[in-house]
Amino acid sequence: MDIPYTVAVRRDTGLTNGKIGIWLFLASEVMLFGALFASYILMRVGATSWPRGDMFLDVPLATLNTIVLIASSVTMVMAWASLMRRRFGTFRIYMGATILFGLVFLVVKYFEYSHHIHLGELPSTNNFLAIYFTLTGLHGLHVIGGMVVNAYFWGPGAKLWKTNPTWFTNRVEHSGLFWHFVDLVWIFLFPTLYLL
Amino acid sequence: MSDHAADMTSDHEVDIDKHVRIYITVFVALMVLTIITVAIARFHLPVPIAVTVALLVATVKGSLVACYFMHLISEKKLIYAVLAVTGAFFIALIALPLFTHSDGFWIH
Numbered sequence: 001m002d003i004p005y006t007v008a009v010r011r012d013t014g015l016t017n018g019k020i021g022i023w024l025f026l027a028s029e030v031m032l033f034g035a036l037f038a039s040y041i042l043m044r045v046g047a048t049s050w051p052r053g054d055m056f057l058d059v060p061l062a063t064l065n066t067i068v069l070i071a072s073s074v075t076m077v078m079a080w081a082s083l084m085r086r087r088f089g090t091f092r093i094y095m096g097a098t099i100l101f102g103l104v105f106l107v108v109k110y111f112e113y114s115h116h117i118h119l120g121e122l123p124s125t126n127n128f129l130a131i132y133f134t135l136t137g138l139h140g141l142h143v144i145g146g147m148v149v150n151a152y153f154w155g156p157g158a159k160l161w162k163t164n165p166t167w168f169t170n171r172v173e174h175s176g177l178f179w180h181f182v183d184l185v186w187i188f189l190f191p192t193l194y195l196l
Numbered sequence: 197m198s199d200h201a202a203d204m205t206s207d208h209e210v211d212i213d214k215h216v217r218i219y220i221t222v223f224v225a226l227m228v229l230t231i232i233t234v235a236i237a238r239f240h241l242p243v244p245i246a247v248t249v250a251l252l253v254a255t256v257k258g259s260l261v262a263c264y265f266m267h268l269i270s271e272k273k274l275i276y277a278v279l280a281v282t283g284a285f286f287i288a289l290i291a292l293p294l295f296t297h298s299d300g301f302w303i304h
Binding site: 011013014015017020023024027030031034035037038039041042045046054059063066067070071073074076077078081084085176178181183184187188189191192195196 | 209212215216219220222223226227230233234237243246247250251254255257258261262265266272273274275278279281282283285286289290292293294
């Protein structure tokens with residue numbers, strides 16, 4: 001049986017089911033990260049002293065990662081725009097760049113983490129590092145998840161383009177919504193953890 | 197292809213071209229705002245002012261991503277309804293730990 005409303009929009013919602021599905025999922029993600037941000041606020045306002053992020057963390061590396069993730073959001077939306085223009089080759093280039101930017105982000109994060117571990121700065125060292133590793137670790141897992149989905153659409157999943165290009169374009173749009181959300185979370189994580 | 201169909205395709209292309217120009221503009225704006233965020237942090241402002249300014253800039257950046265990259269600026273009503281409910285619960289979630297800190301006015 002075919003999945004209903006993957007291409008045609010439902011008359012009652014004016015949307016495809018996939019679009020509603022991804023937004024409901026993102027709503028749950030807002031609450032997940034919201035709970036961790038609330039934990040951060042609770043710990044910070046309750047602490048007698050709290051370190052500035054740049055006492056422990058590398059601001060230039062995090063700034064680089066912010067630029068990389070914003071650039072990846074642009075290439076992601078350009079990948080979708082390429083499909084809307086029916087240019088599959090251009091889509092592959094932009095989607096490949098998005099995956100590459102995600103990889104650069106993770107490599108930079110790896111260097112940051114290994115530096116902390118080398119210095120003995122672990123989640124158990126203090127509350128600041130505990131919430132830093134929890135928030136950035138969860139965010140990193142989301143980057144990996146997004147990269148896996150994007151790699152699928154760049155590779156084996158792209159077969160759908162030949163049989164049902166509109167459905168494929170919709171799928172890439174939904175994957176893009178998740179990727180932009182990951183970028184959006186980082187936009188708030190960066191000043192909260194590194195600069196304040 | 198009929199003339200009508202050809203016009204439709206052409207209109208669609210122009211529409212996407214317009215979108216692409218917006219994406220590039222938003223990208224430049226996000227880069228500028230990132231530089232501003234880092235530059236402000238170097239002034240070592242008092243914590244309440246630093247938090248307000250940093251979160252204000254982050255909110256502008258987040259809004260740009262949500263409105264243009266996630267196309268929220270022209271989305272259907274149902275999506276706005278889902279986000280309104282999410283936003284209400286998110287604000288409650290963030291406000292709760294702040295209230296606990298306000299000298300026991302809300303929670304003793």
